[in-house]
Structure formats: C-alpha cells, structure tokens
Amino acid sequence: MSSQFVTVQVGQCGNQIGAAFWPLVLHEYGVEQEDKAIKFLKTQKFYHKNSKELSSAFGSFFHVPDSRSGTDFKSISDLEYHRVKARAVLIDMEDSVVGRFHQGSLRNLFDQTCTVTNYPGSGNNWAVGYYTHGLEYHDKIENSIRLAVERCDCLHGFLVTHSVGGGTGSGLGTATLKILNDMYSHVDRFVSCVYPASTQDVITAPYNVLLATRELIEYGTCIFPAENRALQEMCNANMNKRENVDQAKYNASCVPFQDMNSIIVNSLLHLTSGSRFPGSLNVDMNELATNLVAFPQLQYIFSSVSPVALTAPQMSTLNGSTKHQDELFTNSWSKSNQLIKIDPLQTGSLIIGAAHIYRGETSLTDIKRNIERFQNKAKFTSWSKETMKIGLCSVPPAGHPSSLMCMMNSTAMSGLFRDIIHQFDRLYKKKAHVHHYLQVDNFEKEDFKDSRDKILDVYEQYKKIEQQSPSTISRLRVR
Amino acid sequence: MLTLQFGQCGNQLGHSLFSQISADLDAKDTGISKQSNSAYTEQSFEKWFTGISKDGKRLARSVLVDTEHKVVNKICSESSGRWVYRSKNLVCQSGGGSANNWAYGSMIKGPQLKTDILDITRREIERTDSFNGILLLLSSAGGTGSGVGSYAVDLIRDEFPNKSIISCIVLPFSSGEVGVQNYNTLLTLAKFNETADLNFIFQNEQIHSICTNVLKNTETRLIDINDVISKKLCAVFQPVSNIWCNANYITSTVASHPSYKMATIKSTPYVPPMIKQYESSQSWKSYVEHLKETLRVSALSDPETKAPSKVSSARSSYSYWKSVSNILISRGKVMENDAVPYDQLQSKELYVDWIAPNDQLTVLNQDRRLINQDKFLALVSNNSQIHCTLEEIVEKAWNTYTHSAFLHQYKKFGLEENDFLEAFAKVENVIKDYESL
Numbered sequence: 057m058s059s060q061f062v063t064v065q066v067g068q069c070g071n072q073i074g075a076a077f078w079p080l081v082l083h084e085y086g087v088e089q090e091d092k093a094i095k096f097l098k099t100q101k102f103y104h105k106n107s108k109e110l111s112s113a114f115g116s117f118f119h120v121p122d123s124r125s126g127t128d129f130k131s132i133s134d135l136e137y138h139r140v141k142a143r144a145v146l147i148d149m150e151d152s153v154v155g156r157f158h159q160g161s162l163r164n165l166f167d168q169t170c171t172v173t174n175y176p177g178s179g180n181n182w183a184v185g186y187y188t189h190g191l192e193y194h195d196k197i198e199n200s201i202r203l204a205v206e207r208c209d210c211l212h213g214f215l216v217t218h219s220v221g222g223g224t225g226s227g228l229g230t231a232t233l234k235i236l237n238d239m240y241s242h243v244d245r246f247v248s249c250v251y252p253a254s255t256q257d258v259i260t261a262p263y264n265v266l267l268a269t270r271e272l273i274e275y276g277t278c279i280f281p282a283e284n285r286a287l288q289e290m291c292n293a294n295m296n297k298r299e300n301v302d303q304a305k306y307n308a309s310c311v312p313f314q315d316m317n318s319i320i321v322n323s324l325l326h327l328t329s330g331s332r333f334p335g336s337l338n339v340d341m342n343e344l345a346t347n348l349v350a351f352p353q354l355q356y357i358f359s360s361v362s363p364v365a366l367t368a369p370q371m372s373t374l375n376g377s378t379k380h381q382d383e384l385f386t387n388s389w390s391k392s393n394q395l396i397k398i399d400p401l402q403t404g405s406l407i408i409g410a411a412h413i414y415r416g417e418t419s420l421t422d423i424k425r426n427i428e429r430f431q432n433k434a435k436f437t438s439w440s441k442e443t444m445k446i447g448l449c450s451v452p453p454a455g456h457p458s459s460l461m462c463m464m465n466s467t468a469m470s471g472l473f474r475d476i477i478h479q480f481d482r483l484y485k486k487k488a489h490v491h492h493y494l495q496v497d498n499f500e501k502e503d504f505k506d507s508r509d510k511i512l513d514v515y516e517q518y519k520k521i522e523q524q525s526p527s528t529i530s531r532l533r534v535r
Numbered sequence: 536m537l538t539l540q541f542g543q544c545g546n547q548l549g550h551s552l553f554s555q556i557s558a559d560l561d562a563k564d565t566g567i568s569k570q571s572n573s574a575y576t577e578q579s580f581e582k583w584f585t586g587i588s589k590d591g592k593r594l595a596r597s598v599l600v601d602t603e604h605k606v607v608n609k610i611c612s613e614s615s616g617r618w619v620y621r622s623k624n625l626v627c628q629s630g631g632g633s634a635n636n637w638a639y640g641s642m643i644k645g646p647q648l649k650t651d652i653l654d655i656t657r658r659e660i661e662r663t664d665s666f667n668g669i670l671l672l673l674s675s676a677g678g679t680g681s682g683v684g685s686y687a688v689d690l691i692r693d694e695f696p697n698k699s700i701i702s703c704i705v706l707p708f709s710s711g712e713v714g715v716q717n718y719n720t721l722l723t724l725a726k727f728n729e730t731a732d733l734n735f736i737f738q739n740e741q742i743h744s745i746c747t748n749v750l751k752n753t754e755t756r757l758i759d760i761n762d763v764i765s766k767k768l769c770a771v772f773q774p775v776s777n778i779w780c781n782a783n784y785i786t787s788t789v790a791s792h793p794s795y796k797m798a799t800i801k802s803t804p805y806v807p808p809m810i811k812q813y814e815s816s817q818s819w820k821s822y823v824e825h826l827k828e829t830l831r832v833s834a835l836s837d838p839e840t841k842a843p844s845k846v847s848s849a850r851s852s853y854s855y856w857k858s859v860s861n862i863l864i865s866r867g868k869v870m871e872n873d874a875v876p877y878d879q880l881q882s883k884e885l886y887v888d889w890i891a892p893n894d895q896l897t898v899l900n901q902d903r904r905l906i907n908q909d910k911f912l913a914l915v916s917n918n919s920q921i922h923c924t925l926e927e928i929v930e931k932a933w934n935t936y937t938h939s940a941f942l943h944q945y946k947k948f949g950l951e952e953n954d955f956l957e958a959f960a961k962v963e964n965v966i967k968d969y970e971s972l
C-alpha cells in the first residue's frame with residue numbers, strides 16, 4: 057500500500073497548475089496520452105527497469121476502485137475502463153479552467169463530486185473568496201474533501217495549489233486550508249502557492265497576498281512559494297539553451313502558463329518521490345517539517361530542482377560522473393534555480409535547515425562530499441550547520457538518470473515578508489480599494505492589521521535569528 | 536538469539552547480517568574438517584534461524600519493525616539467497632514513518648505497535664529451547680529505530696527480565712543527514728544505556744572511512760557500510776571453539792559493571808575486492824598490533840580506517856584509552872609459528888586498575904574461517920574512548936536545545952523540556968563515568 061496524497065487545487069492558478077500536474081504524473085507512471093506537449097518529453101533509456109516500483113506507487117495519486125485491476129496501466133482508456141480517479145479536489149468560483157478539465161482528454165479521471173465551482177469568481181478580492189464563498193461553500197468543500205479522503209487508506213498529505221494574488225485561490229484557497237486543518241489536523245498540508253510579480257497584474261494583489269499569507273503561516277505545514285518572474289526566467293533559460301531541443305519544443309507547445317507551471321509540478325513530483333518510491337535512505341513527507349521547521353511559523357521553504365528541464369538533452373555524457381553529481385548540487389543552490397526571486401544564500405542570511413533529496417543512483421561518498429561543499433558555501437546559525445537532511449530515492453524522474461531537489465529554510469525568506477508588508481503599506485496608505493473589502497460580511501478592518509502584525513512578527517523572528525549570539529548556558533556536566 | 540530490526544537502518548542492516556550469516560554457513564573454504572564444519576554450521580544455524588521454509592530456505596529468527604512499508608517490502612522481496620524472513624514476523628504500519636522524530640516514534644507509534652511486537656516476540660521465544668538473548672538493530676538518527684526502538688527496549692525488558700538485551704546502535708554521519716539527529720541520538724542513548732545490557736555503537740562516518748580508505752570503495756553506499764557492520768557482528772556472534780559464546784556470555788564479559796555498557800567492535804583486515812586473499816594475508820601478530828593501535832589516545836586519524844601496516848612499530852610509549860574489558864576473537868587457523876600474540880592486549884596500561892587482571896581480556900578463537908577469509912580478528916572493547924563520541928553529540932544537541940530549536944516538534948507529541956533535560960543528565964553521566972576511567 058503506497059502513501060497517498062490528495063491534491064487540492066483552488067482558483068484559476070491552482071487549477072492550471074493541476075492541469076500541468078496530471079499529465080506529468082501520468083507521464084512519470086508511464087501512461088500514454090495525447091497531450092501535444094508531453095509528446096516531446098523523452099523517457100530515459102533504463103527507466104522501464106523501475107516499472108515495478110512505479111506501478112506499485114500508482115495509488116499515491118490515483119484511486120483504483122477495484123483492487124483486482126492491478127496498478128499497471130498503459131493508457132487513458134485503460135484507466136477509464138477501470139474507473140480510476142485522480143485523488144483531486146477541484147475548486148474554482150468560475151467555470152472556465154475547471155470546465156476544461158471536464159472536457160479535456162483526462163476528463164474521466166476527475167470525479168464531478170469532488171468539484172466545487174460557481175460563477176463568476178471572487179473579483180480578485182480575498183475577502184470574497186475567504187468569507188463569502190468560504191462560508192457558502194464550506195459544507196460542499198468539506199464533503200468533496202471527505203469523499204476524496206474516504207477513498208484513501210493511507211493518506212499522508214494534502215498538496216494544495218493556488219495563487220495568492222487573486223481572490224479565489226487566495227481567499228477560498230486559504231479557507232480550504234483551514235478546513236483541512238480542522239478536519240484532519242494530523243495530516244500534513246503542503247502548499248505550493250504563486251506570489252505575484254512586483255509589477256502587479258492584479259491591483260488589489262498586495263491586500264490579497266497579505267491576507268492569504270497570514271493564513272498560510274497559520275495553517276500550512278510547509279509552504280513552497282513560487283514567483284512568476286522566477287518561473288518565467290527559468291523558462292526563458294530553457295528556451296535559450298539550444299542544446300535541449302526537446303525541452304524547447306515542449307515549452308513551445310505549451311498552453312499559456314503550462315511551461316511555468318510544470319516547473320512547480322516537477323518540484324511536487326520530486327517532493328513526494330521519497331514517500332512514493334523506495335530508496336536506501338528514504339524520506340517520507342512527514343519528515344520534512346521535522347527537519348526544516350525549527351521554529352513555529354517559520355515554515356516557508358525555498359525549493360529548487362536540478363536539472364530544471366523535464367527532459368535531458370540528447371547528448372549528455374557526464375551522467376553519473378563525479379562532475380555531473382557536483383553540477384547537480386551546484387545548480388540546485390544557484391539563485392537562478394529558485395522558485396522565488398530571492399537568493400537563499402545571499403550575504404547576511406543564515407540557513408536554519410536544508411534538505412537534499414536525490415533521485416537515481418548515487419553513492420554516499422558523492423553525497424557527503426557535496427553536503428560538505430554546501431556547509432562551506434552557506435552561512436549558518438551557531439547550531440544549524442549540521443541541520444541537514446539527506447534523502448535517497450531509487451527511482452529517478454522520467455526524463456533524467458538522476459536529479460536533485462534542494463530545500464532550504466533560510467532567513468533570506470524575510471525578504472519576501474518585508475516586500476509583502478511594503479507593498480501592502482503602499483496601497484493601504486491611499487486606502488485604495490479598501491471599501492471593497494470592508495463591504496464583505498465578516499471582514500473587519502482588523503483583518504488587515506492582524507495579518508500585517510503576524511507577518512511582521514515572522515519577519516522579526518528571522519531577523520532575530522540572524523542576530524542571535526551563540527549560547528552561553530553551560531551544559532549539565534557532571535563532575 | 537532473537538533479532539529485532541527497527542526502522543530503515545535496522546531492517547537494512549538486519550538483511551545484510553542474515554545474508555552474511557547465511558553466506559558463512561554456505562562457505563566452502565572453511566579451513567577445517569568437514570565434521571568440525573558441520574558442528575559449526577549447526578550451532579550457527581540454531582543461533583540465528585528457526586527452521587527451513589517449504590521451499591528449502593532458512594528462516595531467520597528475526598522480527599521486522601517499521602512504521603512504513605517501503606523498506607520492509609524491498610528487503611523481503613530481495614531475499615534472493617538461501618534464507619528468508621518469516622512473513623508473519625512483520626510488524627509494519629503503512630503510516631508514513633515516524634517523521635524522524637523520537638517523540639513520535641516512542642510516544643505514538645510505539646504504543647500502537649506494542650501488541651504486535653510482544654506477540655511475535657513471545658511466539659519466537661517459545662519456539663526456541665535454549666534461548667538467551669535479544670539483539671536489537673537500529674539507527675539513532677531517525678524516528679522509528681530510535682523512538683520505537685526505545686519504546687520496545689522497555690517493553691522487552693519488562694517482559695523478559697532475565698534475557699540479555701544487546702543493541703546495535705548506528706550513529707549518523709556527523710556532517711549531518713537528519714536535521715534533528717543529535718536530539719534523537721541523545722534520547723536514544725539515554726534510554727538504551729539505562730535499559731539494555733550492552734550497546735554496540737557503530738558510527739556511519741567511521742565505517743564509511745573504512746570503506747573508502749581500506750576497501751578502496753570510492754562509491755560507498757549504505758549497503759557497503761552494512762556489510763562491514765555485519766561482518767563485525769558475525770565475527771563476534773558466530774560460534775567459537777571451547778565455549779558457548781552466547782549473548783549472556785558476551786554481556787557478562789564486556790559489560791559486567793552497570794555504569795559501563797557501551798562497546799565498540801574493532802576488526803581487521805578488510806581486503807579490497809581486487810586484491811587476492813592469500814597475497815594480502817599477514818601474520819596474526821600484525822593484526823593484533825593493528826587493533827592495539829586503535830586503542831591509542833590521539834591517534835591522528837583512526838587506525839582502523841587504514842590497512843594494517845606490515846612493519847611493526849617499535850615504540851611502545853603510547854598512551855591508551857582505558858578499557859573496562861576487552862574480548863579478542865580470532866577466526867582462522869592459528870599455527871605454532873603464527874600465534875595470536877594476545878598478551879600484547881594484556882598490558883597494564885590498557886586497563887583501569889580496579890579491574891582484576893583475569894577480567895580484563897578474554898581471548899576466543901575459531902579455527903574455521905569467517906566467510907572464506909583466511910584470517911579475521913575482532914576486538915570487542917569497552918573503553919573510555921566512547922566519551923569523545925558522546926561528547927560531540929551532547930555538545931551539538933545542547934547547543935540546539937539552548938536555542939529552543941525544533942523543540943516544538945517534540946512537544947507536539949508530548950515530550951517536554953524536562954524530558955530533554957533528563958536525557959541530557961543521563962548521557963552527561965555516562966560521559967563522566969567513561970571520562971574518569
């Protein structure tokens with residue numbers, strides 16, 4: 057029985073990430089599909105030797121109602137025939153994106169009863185998403201989630217995807233997170249959320265971001281923020297790298313946002329790999345918080361996957377060599393591979409904890425050497441230098457012989473919180489659009505203030521860690 | 536001997552151990568007569584196995600405990616050799632592990648597994664007539680081995696007050712591989728030192744160096760480390776001549792004093808696979824000297840992680856870690872012109888003065904080769920060096936503790952600051968005891 061995850065996708069962004077997620081999941085499990093972008097993703101030569109591990113982990117993301125059907129599925133019609141359903145809850149307050157799920161080629165994988173939709177969105181207003189829709193749809197969402205959970209016998213976590221700049225993902229997404237916390241407090245909640253670029257595409261984004269962030273700090277187990285600017289730059293880099301033709305073709309045939317979203321998806325696949333597949337040092341998802349979250353509220357985690365591309369360039373001769381291994385690590389620390397535009401290793405910042413999860417064949421000797429390289433490169437608090445987590449997963453991603461995910465809890469994250477406050481203050485000073493929020497039932501002016509206070513508190517916690525002096529309390533030595 | 540393997544490390548190590556024992560039973564190049572060999576294999580079989588399965592495979596006397604199923608599934612499916620685990624001996628949840636959290640393992644998962652662990656352990660013990668010891672295999676850094684292991688050692692102690700409990704605790708790489716490894720190790724050591732009769736301490740860091748430096752394995756994997764640890768355990772626990780060297784015997788010899796219950800196993804030689812055995816074989820004397828070197832204070836690098844040198848060092852003015860007691864076990868033919876010069880390990884400077892000379896060194900021999908190896912020498916040593924290892928762990932754990940880092944993760948499962956302080960006090964006490972030898 058494999059570890060199971062329920063994906064909860066909220067709002068346009070959340071559901072579009074989902075739209076990129078499911079084809080890539082199926083691709084990883086070796087299920088043929090028609091998606092025109094996926095066709096360009098090559099599978100590694102020896103990938104099929106993992107077929108046993110892959111098929112026995114199929115239940116992680118999918119519910120197979122009849123255990124006699126096995127888990128070795130080759131095509132969408134196979135899945136449909138056996139009535140396989142994605143472990144997903146789809147929530148949006150406008151029909152268009154979710155509607156595409158119900159018309160697309162994967163339509164039969166999604167259970168209508170795990171879908172909550174409405175018209176016409178939340179108008180880029182967190183309060184509408186959180187309070188208006190949150191209350192009205194509370195029971196419906198609760199039921200959809202319950203239904204998905206009842207189909208699990210071994211639930212290990214929720215993967216929640218949404219943006220924080222709009223109204224639905226931001227407001228209803230965090231309301232849903234709270235529902236998850238209320239219903240299943242012992243099940244971890246991992247959130248992949250998209251922060252808007254500073255050149256706002258949504259005018260009220262600073263409000264939404266602030267209000268959502270507070271909820272994420274309150275109810276998420278680990279939060280993996282992403283920024284569209286960072287994702288866009290990684291896509292551009294992929295396109296400019298001439299040597300990787302397949303990846304360029306993939307990106308070129310993506311629908312809007314799909315290329316960017318697949319970077320997030322790749323990190324989710326990597327993140328869950330240790331729970332899904334065996335490995336000589338496997339990392340179950342519930343270990344992440346223990347290893348990375350040293351203090352309550354400091355659960356925003358930098359993440360990067362290397363290689364960034366989903367598929368390897370045709371000519372890669374370095375695979376497996378020491379140089380190749382070291383390159384994987386170096387790239388994963390690079391600021392250009394981070395999902396947000398902050399360098400976790402920037403001057404002045406300290407690492408509170410780090411995790412490296414390796415997929416594919418490697419040796420401890422290689423890992424140890426690179427962990428030591430990391431420890432020499434980064435700066436730490438007086439106690440965190442050995443706060444390292446290592447994971448080895450024996451099943452590589454579909455497109456590479458090996459890959460690495462690096463997660464860091466760095467005080468550099470304070471930059472994100474500083475910006476949130478900054479952007480908020482700028483807009484709030486002019487009292488712009490505040491009335492749109494105040495006219496929503498249950499929303500109080502204090503919501504702004506409380507959220508700002510909380511975020512400031514987190515910001516200061518990071519700063520305090522940066523200024524922490526080594527402890528002078530002497531040990532309990534017995535003499 | 537009943538083995539209980541906990542968590543990923545315990546299970547992977549157990550699998551390696553039984554594979555080696557089984558390979559030893561099947562070894563052809565024994566160096567002794569057929570008759571003596573069958574006495575050896577019979578004795579070994581009885582010690583580790585409970586019978587033969589329907590398809591002719593040895594059945595390991597072992598209980599597999601984990602809080603997630605991937606590791607156990609994998610090792611059970613990998614039994615390609617001539618032995619298997621009893622499928623009924625799995626105590627395994629699909630719960631997703633113990634989150635690398637000692638508190639979660641010992642306070643939540645342990646009690647959930649209690650009945651199963653006890654039932655299977657009782658059943659295995661009833662199956663065996665001359666049963667005397669329990670071997671626990673675990674790592675200290677994760678959540679299951681350390682936490683569930685700590686819970687289970689109490690359980691087993693209560694249930695079988697007269698059986699010897701020996702643990703093998705694998706300590707993590709000191710550069711870090713689990714964020715909270717020092718907390719988990721501290722809590723584990725505090726518990727085991729209190730409850731078990733004898734604790735064998737292994738350090739991944741040190742064994743890794745043996746693999747890279749001596750075995751010349753530039754791509755060491757955990758499985759290679761497990762092979763080395765298993766070999767050490769085989770060297771200690773496989774049958775020896777003359778006496779019935781069982782768990783009781785070993786604990787009463789090594790850990791007769793209740794304040795000193797930690798030991799290490801030093802061994803030599805490790806021969807890289809590309810070198811032919813007979814080319815490399817040296818005299819027993821050089822092996823004894825090599826192991827004696829490992830007892831020196833302030834050896835710049837650990838001598839065990841180097842190959843034995845061919846020339847014996849003339850100087851003798853070294854200072855040594857003080858031992859409470861040692862056992863020297865040689866495996867392979869001893870000849871008149873190549874005797875084991877064990878008297879080298881009897882010298883006074885090796886021992887604390889309040890130990891009677893007779894209780895200092897025990898010498899055991901087995902003419903039969905261990906897994907075809909011409910000669911293999913192991914030294915079980917209960918000495919003061921261990922305080923350095925403990926010191927490093929406590930120092931790091933204390934530093935993290937005084938900054939209150941990660942404490943909320945433990946409080947969540949009911950482990951309070953006082954419990955930490957108690958564990959600190961216990962391990963500080965062990966450090967003091969060993970340091971003052």
Ligand SMILES: Nc1nc2c(ncn2[C@@H]2O[C@H](COP(=O)(O)OP(=O)(O)OP(=O)(O)O)[C@@H](O)[C@H]2O)c(=O)[nH]1
Pocket residue numbers: 066067068069070072073149150176177178179180181218219220221222223224225226250251252253257258284287312313314316317
């Ligand atoms: N990375 C990424 N960002 C997206 C995507 N779709 C929207 N965004 C970003 O999300 C923010 C807008 O939020 P949406 O998710 O569109 O809004 P919503 O949650 O549906 O809420 P309403 O439209 O107000 O009901 C903006 O910052 C967009 O740039 C996507 O598919 N991928």
Ligand SMILES: Nc1nc2c(ncn2[C@@H]2O[C@H](COP(=O)(O)OP(=O)(O)OP(=O)(O)O)[C@@H](O)[C@H]2O)c(=O)[nH]1
Pocket residue numbers: 336337338343541542543544545547548602631632633634635636673674675676677678679680681705706707708712713739757758760761
């Ligand atoms: N020597 C050796 N060490 C191992 C092995 N597997 C894991 N470890 C070490 O064990 C520690 C991690 O603990 P695990 O045994 O994986 O954890 P666990 O007991 O399964 O606990 P949870 O996974 O937290 O439930 C690290 O220090 C690893 O280096 C192994 O096969 N051999």
Ligand SMILES: [Mg+2]
Pocket residue numbers: 067068150177178222224
């Ligand atoms: Mg929308």
Ligand SMILES: [Mg+2]
Pocket residue numbers: 542543603632633677679
């Ligand atoms: Mg484990």
